[in-house]
Amino acid sequence: MELRVLRYFLAVAREGSMTGAGRTLHVTQPTLSRQLQELEDELGRQLFIRGSHALRLTAEGMLLRKRAEEILAMVHKTESEFSSMGETIAGEIYIGGGETEAMRQIARLTREIRRDYPEVRFHIFSGNAEDVTERLDKGILDFGLLIQPVDILKYDSIDLPDKVTWGVVMRKDSPLAGKRSVTQEDLLGLPLICSRQVVQRLGQKNEYSDWFGAIGEKVNIVATYNLIYNAALMVEEGVGYAIALDRLVNITNHSRLCFRPLKPGVKSGMNLVWKKYQVFSAAAELFLERAREKFGQEE
Numbered sequence: 001m002e003l004r005v006l007r008y009f010l011a012v013a014r015e016g017s018m019t020g021a022g023r024t025l026h027v028t029q030p031t032l033s034r035q036l037q038e039l040e041d042e043l044g045r046q047l048f049i050r051g052s053h054a055l056r057l058t059a060e061g062m063l064l065r066k067r068a069e070e071i072l073a074m075v076h077k078t079e080s081e082f083s084s085m086g087e088t089i090a091g092e093i094y095i096g097g098g099e100t101e102a103m104r105q106i107a108r109l110t111r112e113i114r115r116d117y118p119e120v121r122f123h124i125f126s127g128n129a130e131d132v133t134e135r136l137d138k139g140i141l142d143f144g145l146l147i148q149p150v151d152i153l154k155y156d157s158i159d160l161p162d163k164v165t166w167g168v169v170m171r172k173d174s175p176l177a178g179k180r181s182v183t184q185e186d187l188l189g190l191p192l193i194c195s196r197q198v199v200q201r202l203g204q205k206n207e208y209s210d211w212f213g214a215i216g217e218k219v220n221i222v223a224t225y226n227l228i229y230n231a232a233l234m235v236e237e238g239v240g241y242a243i244a245l246d247r248l249v250n251i252t253n254h255s256r257l258c259f260r261p262l263k264p265g266v267k268s269g270m271n272l273v274w275k276k277y278q279v280f281s282a283a284a285e286l287f288l289e290r291a292r293e294k295f296g297q298e299e
Contacts, residue, residue, distance in 0.1 A: 003075060008021070008032055010069065089119070091284075092283065094143075097145030098227070105161075105294075126227065129144075130226075133155075136273070155273035156274055164268050170241050184212065195226070195243065228244050
């Protein structure tokens, strides 16, 4: 299986036609058709459903698309690491994390490194803990920014100094909006929209599950989310109340939403993590060194 053919395959998958992919790749349609037929023959599986006007991926095609994207991302990362080797620190650093105010700390560190080493570039991937750790494990990311509760025992890590506050995002016309904080009893019977990462860990020992305590089995979870933006839209449309971290939703005086912290308060720590025994590029090694200095942790 050649990388060139994987690029052809992804182009056709994105464009939905041989003609569109051919224009993008500057490759003739017969060449694309032949290469993809050979790829299907090699794998022994049909990758496309061929309609009169468009191509659709089969289940096997969707699996290959995911794997091809990962393979080519890893190839690009490896090429950039080798091309950056030399006396001058340069290259690309790949960081993944959830949507959290903690990313501001990483952004400040990024700014400082860019100031001193302008040939270093950063790539930021947004996702929940499951998305980020999957990419870390496959070597697609150098570092991950994870919010507790999450298992980090198999990674090396740095604890970030700040903690984030859990609470409820609700409409301003909600009866709970008049309260300064939200208790367990306030949430009983209400439709809740919860982080999928946290829901998966409700049965485990952590600050979040401790807060829900005895009412954990009684809460009415009507939807889950992995990133907060879409959850906030659901709150605006009256679907329910989102259990979320503070300072993630853009709440202003003109917003229809407001945030109320949980009572008793619940705070989660944050960790910058990376694979154990990771071999870093010079740029990523520099980032880790600066992170240790900035966040006050020695090797």
